Amino acid sequence: MSDVDASGTLAEQLFHTLTEAILRGELAPGAKISEPVLAQRYGVSRGPLREALHRLQERRLIVRSANHGARVVEPTPQMLASIFAVRETLEGLAAKEAATLMSDDELAALADGVRRHERELQDSEAGRHNALGKADEDFHFRIAQASQNPLLIDLLCNQLYPLLRLYRSRNDNSSLRQRALAEHKRVLSALCDRDPEMAELTMKRHIASAKVRRTMALQTCSLSKSET
């Protein structure tokens, strides 16, 4: 059932396990985190658990207040907007750098990924959406890596992308997915041309349009909920 992280310490394993649990929704947004309960669930003591929780706090996945305990962070439209504003500039930077720094092998791999993405989109018109989400994340992940900027890579891959998964919805139709794929192709094209400015521009446009898609999905999704 649960994959075993073979990472050294218990605190490290817990950190990854809890991250995944939150991002998969197993720990619901806004849910209170009881240290005794979680410690028993994962068969560890509260020591390593608390260490993992302090890291999750820095990653903005949980909110802690002294003597009151921790809660899973609650996604808000405002935070979604914040994330996308930051993401637009950072991914723009990554694409710009990637245009000059990406090796031919990396470019080929990226193109392969896009082709696979397209095939999956055609094959299963309403099939496994997991693979499609993975394909999208893979595209952005590769470009971030290609920037060769350690801080940028870390901010995108370890902070922003996980946060975004909190907002991921399953109800975007295939026409929207087609648009996203077309935008990926445009970015890829700019990268193949080794055109930094065009790569930056197409990427920023792609993120901006993804923001619109995500925001709409969030609104239609939260029609059934009320406010605090």
Added chain:
Amino acid sequence: MSDVDASGTLAEQLFHTLTEAILRGELAPGAKISEPVLAQRYGVSRGPLREALHRLQERRLIVRSANHGARVVEPTPQMLASIFAVRETLEGLAAKEAATLMSDDELAALADGVRRHERELQDSEAGRHNALGKADEDFHFRIAQASQNPLLIDLLCNQLYPLLRLYRSRNDNSSLRQRALAEHKRVLSALCDRDPEMAELTMKRHIASAKVRRTMALQTCSLSKSET
């Protein structure tokens, strides 16, 4: 001697205290962090200390490896370049947003800060450099706040600015400081004009030129050191 953080938990206090200790150089870059030693120095047990260390790890101020302990992060020219590349885009974004969102009061306060900065630069030609560094950080801090983007504010004020202090040098002369002040005035001017694009451009230029200054200072500073 040591300011007393009145924040709730010991782990929280330790987190801030250790952050300051690292940024002031009291804990030297590359120095090994001994949990028993630190725990005794601050009069706490290892529990809260370890929780603070895990947060510092996420903030990139220390590096931990399993069963080997933690070390204060060592500044490298590559990381300095990474920070400035990210900072340029993020502060550009902050300035762009601030141009439309900043209230008149906030603008007046920012202008006040710049005037005070200028006075201090004239008064003490070779005086207290602390106040000058504070004035510079204050300028960027205010603009970040004005963006009203929580994630952006947090990334800049709590992650990038602290990291940058690891590279701060005391040997930049007053001619360089004059240039920085002139650039601040240009940004301020664009903000007063409510011109987002100009604000973004002038800020990005300012950061780029600060990068050059800082990199030069780092090179001249590290002439006396050797590599590992």
Added chain:
DNA sequence: AAGAGAAACTCTGTCGACAGATTAGCTGTA
């Protein structure tokens, strides 16, 4: 019956102690 107050319970924050791993130092040999 509704609300204020007190008591009991639960939880978080903190500490001291043990076990495995790592490092430093010592011994013996080539």
Added chain:
DNA sequence: TACAGCTAATCTGTCGACAGAGTTTCTCTT
């Protein structure tokens, strides 16, 4: 004298336990 191997000391990772703060529940009063 230099180096390999072993031993001892130290440190990190983990656990269980205690104390104060917070929450819930029950009771007593109006």
